[in-house]
Amino acid sequence: MSSALDAILMGREVIVCCGSGGVGKTTLSASLALRAAQLGKKAIVCTIDPAKRLANALGLSELGNDEVEVPRSLLEAAGLELQGKLYALMLDTKRNFDELIGKVAGSEEKKQRILENRFYQTISGNVVGSQEYMAMEKLYELHQRRAYDVIVLDTPPTKHALDFLMAPSRMTNVLDKSVLDVLMRPFDRAGRLSLGLLARAAKKVAKKIDDVVGLQFVHDLSEFFQAFEGMYDGFRDRAKKVNELLREKVTAFVVVAAPLTIPLREAEFFLEKLRELEMPVAALVLNRVQESVLPPDAQASVHAVVRGGAAARARALDAAKGAVSGRNGLLAKAVESLLREEHLALADRARIEALVRQRAQGLIVREIPRFGGDVHDLSGLRRMNEHLFGGDTP
């Protein structure tokens, strides 16, 4: 019997994991790729910024951007036998951007002019959105090459979900031809202002921008656009194709959240936005969920005390202290531990249910319990997969 998530891994070519930072997105991405490889696929996980130990577990060195096969020795040591193959790739935004320029530039001279431009150097590494954009771009490139059956993309941690989804169109906007035309008009070839060409208000704009950002910037920018001339169409076409790929049926989005207020709010927003943009969301994964430590028939009585507030909890503790002689101090401590753990479990449950009720209709929903520590190795990934795929061995 294979689970619904297995069906996604078997049927789709691109899996995009998204969610706010710190919820275990990278680990989940690696888990999904591992499972796909177990199912016989040639799978690759593209990560942005993995924890060092996870990177080591996947056999990734610190320098990235090369596709490496996760060594058999590491997999075997973790008791994993793959029908397929597992690859990993750590994205390097700057290098990806440079490579892309190389692809669309047409000539070596043109490429160099751009790579050496100061404006380019700033946007390629730092500008908000370039990391997101490049992740998408790499995804497209890998998909085009058809070298893998399944590509799992771990997305960069964005402050707002939208930043990531809008990256391709934002980048095209920035490089929009008509903006370019407006921009080029006031500047002559030497990059100086020629105000006579502009209407009065526009003159003010140009001058103001000059005051604000300084001439050096304007100069760099105008030089950049001159070098960029003719490359625009190639650039826009790629961005458009990346956007299309994200909407195709070969793609599946997996939204990841931890059951905390902010990540859940972010997940809610993500789910809403993905639907609005008609992007195919397949699953919602809740990571690090605190589960009740009690058997189902014993939960009601304890949860009643937890819900009863500080007074009820104090009463329960006092009762435990008075209950038995000899060890009542110890037992009262254990009772308090139970109250705390169940408090966390109930809080997680309530938050998850609210989200699932509101936003997860028609989605595969999976929960991964909070393990004792962070997950940083292959056997940890395997343990995670038991919860994602219902313990079926492929």
Place this chain on the structure above:
Amino acid sequence: MGVDLFEKRLLIVTGKGGVGKSVVAASLAHLASRRGKNVLLVEMDTEDRLGDLFETERIGDRIAPVRDNVSGIDLSPRTVLEDFFRSHVRIKAVYGPILDSRLFNYFFEAAPALRELVCLGKVYRLVEDRSWWTSRPKWDLVVFDAPATGHGVGLLNVPESASHILLGGLKTSALKIRDLFRDPTQTAISIVTLPEEMPVNEAELLHRELRGHGMPVTHLFLNQAFPERLTDQEASELETLDPAELGPAAQAAFGDARAQAGLRDAVRFERERAAMTAHYRTQIQARIDLPVIEIPFIFTERFGLGEMERVATIIEDGLAPRRRPASAPSQEVSA
């Protein structure tokens, strides 16, 4: 550690998203206000954590009183930039079309870190703002909840990196902001982190980079720390305890002896969390050379004013001259 945070003009609280920066920033503002300071709490483009924490109405992009001597503002880059143009261009017929123009919006998107720079400029002006009447600073203290960017140090180093590509008036402004951030007599920077792998790694990186850029980082806040409640001996005693002894305790506490089934697991899980906290506490001590203030995990349904005040008290204790090591949580927070 003779750093008195409340004698500074600007406290910057930074760290990765979701680590509890807003809570620490709000607590510091609250403590300063209790010392009679007139405080402005500045958030940047958040979804109103401030309103939740102080249990007040939504705080928007205009300065509004929050509580006691604390006022708040949630900076929106767009509003700040519009204000900037409004005050420099003045005539609506001129700045209106500017703000609506694609060209302007293009720059807003594309100019490297312009959005960030403009917001930091606003923070700078808020610190420098003086009453026209007494010419005293308008705010005794500005507490800035600095959003984490993907690149850690990113935001706080924007003035420095922008100054390299700017010329003229804006370069001068960028350098002024940079100098304020680097001035240890006026500014103190705190990093907030959690006892988990990624947040600790990022805190270390952030600390190294901020120090490298000459910024006065003074404290590290370790949030959501789990204290050891049971000693090893108590834990092993509990493991070997006869269920016949656990049952009556569960019966007494919950009126249900079956609840005894969860007692040992609860303690086990809790100890795992405490062990993780202890592990990362050791890591932090070995890797990050800063005084650490621990904030225990707060068990609550809703994090509001009461909880924020509790955190403030814990922070106050941690900041006080050493009576006890800062790493030992001074206050047991009960379920």
